[in-house]
Amino acid sequence: MEARTINETDYAHIPGWGIDADPENDPTYPMKHWTGDDHQRLGWERPPLQPVDVEILKSIEHPRITAVFGTTAPPMGLSGMIRRYAFKYSESHYGHWLPLILADRVGVVEGIIDDLRHGHVPNIFAEKGWKAGWKYNKQGIITKVAVTVAVTAAVVWWLRSKNERRLEA
Amino acid sequence: MLAMNYRGPQRVRVSQKPMPEILHPQDAILRVTRSCICGSDLHLYNGNVPDTRVGSTFGHEFLGIVEEVGSAVQNVKVGDHLIVPFNIACGHCTFCKQGLFGNCHESNPQATAVGGIFGYSHTAGGYDGGQAEYVRVPYVDVGPVVIPSGMDHDDAVLLTDVFPTGYQAAEMGGIRKGDTVVIFGAGPVGIMAAKSAWLFGAGRVIIVDHIEYRLDFARQYAQCEAYNFRSLGDPVVFFKKTTDGLGADVCIDAVGAEAAGNAMQTILGRKGMLQGGSTTALHWAINSVKKGGIVSIVGVYGPTDALVPIGNVVNKGLTLRANQASVPRLLPKLIDHIMSGRVEPKKIITHRMPLEEVADAYHIFSEKLDGCIKPILIPPAARA
Structure with a gap:
């Protein structure tokens, strides 16, 4: 992209243009050392570019893929399809973020299926760190288990009774 | 590996x-x-x-x-x-x-x-x-x-991360010598922000959380006042009262998306994920700072919209400063x-x-x- 330079004569028709400009008055100070590079737009000298050899989902707000990127966990399966859909929308849009959240949850199920496919039964209790929980917070773990069992039992009871009512009707 | x-x-x-x-x-x-x-x-x-x-x-x-x-x-x-x-x-x-x-x-x-x-x-x-x-x-x-x-x-x-983020939180606060600085969150970043606030010459440093052991640690390590918001009633009123009714000079949000303290924010932001996190700490920061004060945000939020009292930001003439360190x-x-x-x-x-x-x-x-x-x-x- 072409660098944009400020030519003060372009603004000569505007009375007082720039008369109060104060480069020191930068709201990002002291984080930002104002150099004027903002007006160079995308004109900086780019680093070498990382070869793109996995699928990278690029924000549609980016004009180009960045010089480096991570390559972990490329999109795949149903969650990958949802992610590709999400990247049709900008970062300013719920159409971007909500499908990504959904894809994350779908990815959890895909992860369990993938574990089982590879003969690995995930040890959910260990993954949740409940060994440490049992050591330091027995009451909390017992409460969690009790609530989970109670909610599951209530749902099962409700589904069964709904089924029975339907059969009776 | x-x-x-x-x-x-x-x-x-x-x-x-x-x-x-x-x-x-x-x-x-x-x-x-x-x-x-x-x-x-x-x-x-x-x-x-x-x-x-x-x-x-x-x-x-x-x-x-x-x-x-x-x-x-x-x-x-x-x-x-x-x-x-x-x-x-x-x-x-x-x-x-x-x-x-x-x-x-x-x-x-x-x-x-x-x-x-x-x-x-x-x-x-x-x-x-x-x-x-x-x-x-x-x-x-x-x-x-x-x-x-x-x-x-x-x-x-x-x-x-931790020390630079806490330090930048204080730096973005534009702390002047003698300022009262309130920090929401006594996690590692909040504690380092409290420590750093003194480096900028704060006159009074107050940290707020609801985890007692962290408040005890902050008192010792960062030599600051520390309060449990669950014992304060309305924290905003407390901070007004303790600053002559004006509010703190600088408030720092060092909590971010998983703030406790407000049931609606917890449901919307943490449990339901209907907004980019629970904004309770930021809400308190905006309402506890003085008119013309500075709110420095280093707490991490999700990218979606989030409820904050933006009308008070305008009416109080606040400056919000935020960034990744x-x-x-x-x-x-x-x-x-x-x-x-x-x-x-x-x-x-x-x-x-x-x-x-x-x-x-x-x-x-x-x-x-x-x-x-x-x-x-x-x-x-x-x-x-």
Whole structure:
């Protein structure tokens, strides 16, 4: 992209243009050392570019893929399809973020299926760190288990009774 | 190699993953010597950051020894022991050139609002992080620095994020000598913000949380006042009363998306994920600061909309300052603070655990068990 330079004569028709400009008055100070590079737009000298050899989902707000990127966990399966859909929308849009959240949850199920496919039964209790929980917070773990069992039992009871009512009707 | 492996909300394990490779001429591969779990990792752990993919490795606070470098690397060499800032920064773009290393535009294709961050979801670039035996470090010439001779490595690892983020929180507050500074959140970043506020000449530093052991720690370590918001009634009224009815000069939000204290925010932001996190701390900060005051935000929020009293920002003429910490910019100054003995960040480390026990470490940190302030993970080779 072409660098944009400020030519003060372009603004000569505007009375007082720039008369109060104060480069020191930068709201990002002291984080930002104002150099004027903002007006160079995308004109900086780019680093070498990382070869793109996995699928990278690029924000549609980016004009180009960045010089480096991570390559972990490329999109795949149903969650990958949802992610590709999400990247049709900008970062300013719920159409971007909500499908990504959904894809994350779908990815959890895909992860369990993938574990089982590879003969690995995930040890959910260990993954949740409940060994440490049992050591330091027995009451909390017992409460969690009790609530989970109670909610599951209530749902099962409700589904069964709904089924029975339907059969009776 | 062994690496932390995210399997879903509140489910992580250590498993074997392929060794990282040089993918770019300015990359290095580091053998990790220690890594921390950050409070912001808990947002990932709890499934609150969109595009956090199963199979990812977290960890943006780590030290490591250079094992291999790319063809264009000039400033570091094999064997160097590095402090690695959490920001992945190119040093070339408009933002890096002006010191905004947390806003690099050449490190994250998936989003424009945030630069690349190690192990922080695909929304932050899709990089594997340092809670592993080895890690790929892009642009190794730009951000990382060799650990200064004589520096305790526990101090060094806290220079990757926690100390700089706390320091920048205070810096963005524009603290003038004598100011009253209220910090929401007594986690590691809030505690370091309190410590840093004194460096800027604050006259009174107050920290707020609801975890008693953290408040006790903050009182001792950061020599500040500490209050449990559950005992204050309405915290905003309390802070008005304790500042002559005017409000604090500076308020700092060091909590972010998982703030407690307001049932509606908890339901909308934490449980329902209907907004980019629970904004309770930010809400209190805006309403507790004086007219014309400054609210500094380093708490991490999700990218979606979030409820804050923006009308009060306008009516009170507030300045909001916020950013990811620009670690490379701050390192020289903070190294000096440590080497001169003014600040000892390592004192906030309460738990030192083997990498293999990462699931337990996350659980302890997340549930705030066993007096946990800051846990670090040590890979097997670094324990030998």
